[in-house]
Amino acid sequence: MHEFGIAAEIAAAAVSEGEKHGAAKIVTVTVRIGVLRGIVPDSLRMYFEHIVKGSPAEGAALEIEEDPVLVSCPGCGETPAPGLTLSCPACGRDGVAVKGGDSLQIVSIDIE
Amino acid sequence: MADVKVEIGQEIQQSAAEAARVLARIFASRKVLAVNLVSSPGSGKTTLIEAMIDRLAGRKRIAVVEGDIETEIDSERIRKHGVQVHQITTRSACHIPPELLVKALGHLDLDAADLLVVENVGNLVCPAEVPLGEDVRIVALSVTEGDEKPLKYPLIFKTSRILVITKTDLLPYVKFSTDAVKTAALAVNPRIEIFETSAVTGEGIAALVDRIEALHAEKAR
Numbered sequence A: 001m002h003e004f005g006i007a008a009e010i011a012a013a014a015v016s017e018g019e020k021h022g023a024a025k026i027v028t029v030t031v032r033i034g035v036l037r038g039i040v041p042d043s044l045r046m047y048f049e050h051i052v053k054g055s056p057a058e059g060a061a062l063e064i065e066e067d068p069v070l071v072s073c074p075g076c077g078e079t080p081a082p083g084l085t086l087s088c089p090a091c092g093r094d095g096v097a098v099k100g101g102d103s104l105q106i107v108s109i110d111i112e
Numbered sequence B: 001m002a003d004v005k006v007e008i009g010q011e012i013q014q015s016a017a018e019a020a021r022v023l024a025r026i027f028a029s030r031k032v033l034a035v036n037l038v039s040s041p042g043s044g045k046t047t048l049i050e051a052m053i054d055r056l057a058g059r060k061r062i063a064v065v066e067g068d069i070e071t072e073i074d075s076e077r078i079r080k081h082g083v084q085v086h087q088i089t090t091r092s093a094c095h096i097p098p099e100l101l102v103k104a105l106g107h108l109d110l111d112a113a114d115l116l117v118v119e120n121v122g123n124l125v126c127p128a129e130v131p132l133g134e135d136v137r138i139v140a141l142s143v144t145e146g147d148e149k150p151l152k153y154p155l156i157f158k159t160s161r162i163l164v165i166t167k168t169d170l171l172p173y174v175k176f177s178t179d180a181v182k183t184a185a186l187a188v189n190p191r192i193e194i195f196e197t198s199a200v201t202g203e204g205i206a207a208l209v210d211r212i213e214a215l216h217a218e219k220a221r
Helices: A003-020 A041-051 B014-030 B045-056 B073-079 B098-105 B154-158 B168-173 B178-188 B205-220
Strands: A026-034 A061-067 A069-073 A077-081 A097-100 A104-111 B004-011 B033-038 B062-068 B084-089 B115-119 B136-142 B162-166 B193-196
Touching: A003 A026, A003 A041, A003 A104, A003 B004, A026 A041, A041 A061, A097 B178, B014 B033, B014 B098, B033 B045, B033 B205, B045 B062, B045 B073, B045 B115, B045 B162, B045 B205, B062 B073, B062 B098, B073 B084, B084 B098, B154 B178, B162 B178, B162 B205, B178 B193, B193 B205
Parallel strands: A026 A061, B033 B115, B033 B136, B062 B084, B062 B115, B136 B162, B162 B193
Antiparallel strands: A026 A104, A069 A077, A069 A097, A104 B004
């Protein structure tokens, strides 16, 4: 729902880091996004693509690393799950605790 | 020239986080307990605030900021209870941006308040992403909305300290399992505190207000 603002912030951070490191061109921007953030990757990429036009990040690939939810199961330990769940994806035990899945971070840029 | 990878590791939404820190400092310096009240539209936020004001009368001084996309209907309701209130109309924004709350505080005398309740725009998605420097985020959920909401909108339940189930007087008429909503909310946020309330019968309002008073006492100490 907030993809435009987030894309703008990613673009600004990438361009400013690129300038700091004397980049002629930014090739890839890598972000880490939690599955609970409700961010639609295609929307984020679409906005990003438009925002970076005319900047050194024009045409850069936006790589999205998914930050999964981690289920803490007394039997199986920590197991990643693709979304929110009340049961362990490995053994099906109910009432497990979940954590993670809320990252929103620009991880790195690849420059040339 | 070969590609070079530059590690950044920077959190996104820093400007909002910075504005929230400014607000937190304002609340700390005035020893005001700030409550960010969030929920979907129609879950009874304004009615809950009215019930809290009446219960707190003579015990704690309360100031209210009302957030809506349009109209001053809610602040007019609150004003009738004789407390300080300021209305933010966000026009198109689906949440209260921290900058607008900073401006709104200029219309209130925080030194004459123990508790600031900010009623956010009715929405379970966007307000979850935008902290307002609050001490306590309260998410309200009415029994007419369905008990699966914490699983559908996990972030807002994960980031809230208190869940207030509202309109419990309607439980006989709706398919809503209080146990199911508690299980779902605790799965998302094992530390969330849950209160069951009805502004019509008064159920649970005293317990909620006592808890908020205790949180204010902790902060003002």
